Amino acid sequence: MISIEIPRPSRRIRxxxxxxxxxxxxxxxxxxQAQNVADQLAQGFPELMVTIDDDVRADLPPLPCAALWD
Incomplete structure (x- = not known):
């Protein structure tokens, strides 16, 4: 039996x-996900300041319920 592994596209983390x-x-x-959250918060809560950047650190927790924003 031959096993073929299909490479998955890497996911950019922000x-x-x-x-x-x-x-x-x-x-x-x-x-x-980050962009979807930012867009929804901007529409519903204009008083919030939301920024997205590449300053990802190992100590940052994952976005809660991230799958909801896919």
Whole structure:
């Protein structure tokens, strides 16, 4: 039996920073997930400041319920 491994495309991980007054949240998420969250928050909560960048650190937790943003 021959086993063929199909390479999966690498997923770009981004840092998403959410700020509201003194509340700041930092997560890591897939690029598409991070953009979807930023877009939805901008529409529903214009008072939030959301930024996405490549400053991904190992200590950043994953975006909660990330699969919902796929």
């Amino acid at each position: 840092h998403i920073h959410i700020e509201f007054g003194t509340l700041t949240l930092d997560y890591q998420a897939g690029a598409e």
